[in-house]
Amino acid sequence: MVDIFAAAGVENPDISILSDEFLADVRQLPQRHLALELINQRRNLTNILSLYNNST
Template identity: 85%
Template sequence: MRQIVSNAVVTVQMVDIFAAAGMHNPYIYILSDEFLADVRLLPQRHLALES
C-alpha cells in the first residue's frame, strides 16, 4: 500500500497553471503584509475579511 501511494503522485516539473491556461498571474495584493496589518487594526475585522 505504501508503494502504491508513494508512486501515485510524481513530480516531474513545476507547471504555472495560469500560463498553461493562457491567463495572466493574478495580483493578490489583498494578502500582503500591509493589508493584513491594516485588517488587524479594524474593530470589525471579521466582517472585513468576510466581505
C-alpha cells in the first residue's frame, strides 16, 4: 500500500473535524451539498498551500 500523501510530500489531511456528530448535523442541513463543497474547497486550499510551502 502506498501513502499517496507521503509520496506527494504532503501532510495527511486532518479529518478530526469530521466527527459523527458533525456529519449528522451536516446531513440535516437543507444545503448539505454546499457544506460538503466548502469542506472540500478548504481541504484543497490547504493541500495547495502545503505544496507551495514545501516547494519554497
